[in-house]
Each structure stands twice: as structure tokens, then as C-alpha cells.
Amino acid sequence: MQQYAARGVHGQTVEVIAQRILTGQFAEGSTLDITALQAEFDVSLTVLREALKVLAAKGMVDARPKRGTFVRPRADWSLLDGDVLRWQFARAAQPSLFEDLHELRSIVEPGAASLAAVRATDADVAALDAALAAMAAAGSDAAAAVAADLAFHRALLSATHNELLVRMEVVIETGLAERDRMVHGALGTDDPVPSHRAVVDAIRAHDPASAADAMRLLLKKAFDDVARIGS
Structure with missing residues (x-):
């Protein structure tokens, strides 16, 4: 995440996950592996959860019991954000x-x-x-x-x-x-x-x-x- 260093750890995490969603690396409907992301980004679970809350507020991800955190369809994204x-x-x-x-x-x-x-x-x-x-x-x-x-x-x-x-x-x-x-x-x-x-x-x-x-x-x-x- 070096290219996002100026944005702080929280901002870096939000930006990287968002870009992966936008490019389809994290496809619509796919479930995010929270443990793997935490290890990859080397951040606390609190930082990762806060980043996902930001993306959830923008309609890009959601979390459900038994399903975990998943990428929502583009139609649900806050495209005017x-x-x-x-x-x-x-x-x-x-x-x-x-x-x-x-x-x-x-x-x-x-x-x-x-x-x-x-x-x-x-x-x-x-x-x-x-x-x-x-x-x-x-x-x-x-x-x-x-x-x-x-x-x-x-x-x-x-x-x-x-x-x-x-x-x-x-x-x-x-x-x-x-x-x-x-x-x-x-x-x-x-x-x-x-x-x-x-x-x-x-x-x-x-x-x-x-x-x-x-x-x-x-x-x-x-x-x-x-x-x-x-x-």
C-alpha cells in the first residue's frame, strides 16, 4: 500500500479495497476474506472494520450473518458520492x-x-x-x-x-x-x-x-x- 502512504493507514485501506472492487478484482457478490486482508495489509482488525464501514456507507460492501462481508452490486453503489x-x-x-x-x-x-x-x-x-x-x-x-x-x-x-x-x-x-x-x-x-x-x-x-x-x-x-x- 506504499502508493497510498500519504493517506494514513485507514485511508490507504479504504482506497485499496475500493480500487479492487472497481476493477473487478473483488467481484460483485464475492465474499471478502477478512483474515487474509488483515494479514496482507498488516493492519489491526479495528482498522480493517472501520475501512469496511466507510465502503458500506457508500453502498459498495455489506455484511450479513453466516455470509460475511461481501461486495454489493454496482446498482447499489452511491455513484454520486x-x-x-x-x-x-x-x-x-x-x-x-x-x-x-x-x-x-x-x-x-x-x-x-x-x-x-x-x-x-x-x-x-x-x-x-x-x-x-x-x-x-x-x-x-x-x-x-x-x-x-x-x-x-x-x-x-x-x-x-x-x-x-x-x-x-x-x-x-x-x-x-x-x-x-x-x-x-x-x-x-x-x-x-x-x-x-x-x-x-x-x-x-x-x-x-x-x-x-x-x-x-x-x-x-x-x-x-x-x-x-x-x-
Whole structure:
């Protein structure tokens, strides 16, 4: 578990078991050999049980009398959980997962932009402007560009003043961070500011239709960037 050393023993154990489930090494329905895992990871039974509790809370494993601890079907997993999403994206570039993310964003974010155009306060617009400024200042710094992009989309959802939409940031940000890291690493030269500024300008003008349209164009560009990398 050396590659997970920075996460502590508990975190390492959770991550390793999760990755084995995601890769099918621990197949759906299979029973985990707790004694063998404890020996392999060289951890206490308490640490192992606590790690399994984390995965149980995410719907990935369950424990039953006479059956032991087993891997639950994927349909039972909390796929919108931030850790589960991160683990999936971290495995490798997965076109189907990025396509699912794009479809989700295409449904949520144009509507969010439209709502923000109606509800955004001066403080909300200032937060969007700050994200744009950070995006422009990032230049070729991929990490800074990713952080600025995440700040923009977080500010957009916040500007809707809808608690349920704000909670979508966990899903959108987790996938977006992986998408941004991949795109900035491979392309790196495209200026993201104009497409994002169009959204902010429409929100500032309190124009819901234009805000939604600008967001759709931004999302199309984002999807095309991923498609170019995969081609």
C-alpha cells in the first residue's frame, strides 16, 4: 500500500479495497476474506472494520450473518458520492464516464445559469468575476487553471440560491477536476476565459435565455476538447 502512504493507514485501506472492487478484482457478490486482508495489509482488525464501514456507507460492501462481508452490486453503489466518483475517474480515462458527466452537466448547468441570471446578487456576480480573473491569470499553470475553473462552476451553482443545485457541486466538481487535468495536460493552449465570460455577462445582464445558451456553448466546447484527446 506504499502508493497510498500519504493517506494514513485507514485511508490507504479504504482506497485499496475500493480500487479492487472497481476493477473487478473483488467481484460483485464475492465474499471478502477478512483474515487474509488483515494479514496482507498488516493492519489491526479495528482498522480493517472501520475501512469496511466507510465502503458500506457508500453502498459498495455489506455484511450479513453466516455470509460475511461481501461486495454489493454496482446498482447499489452511491455513484454520486464524491469518493466513489474520484475513484472511478482516477482509474483511467473512461469515455463512458465522461459522456455521462457531460450529459449530466448539459441537463443541470444551462438551467443553473438561467436561474442564476434571475437570482444572482452583486456578491454572486463578484464571485464569478473573481473566478474569471483567476482563470485569466492562470496562464499555462494547469493547477491554477483547474482551480479557477472549479471556482467558477461552484460560484455558478451558488448563484442559483437553490440548495439542491448547490449540492450538485460534489458531482460536477469531481468529474470536472479530472476532465480539466486531462485537457490542460494534453492541450494547454486554449483560452477558456471568453466562453466563461459569455455566461457571466448574460447573468450580469439578467438574461436567462442568453445565460443558458452561453452555458450550452461552453459545455459543447468542453466535450469537444475531451473528444479530441480521445481521438
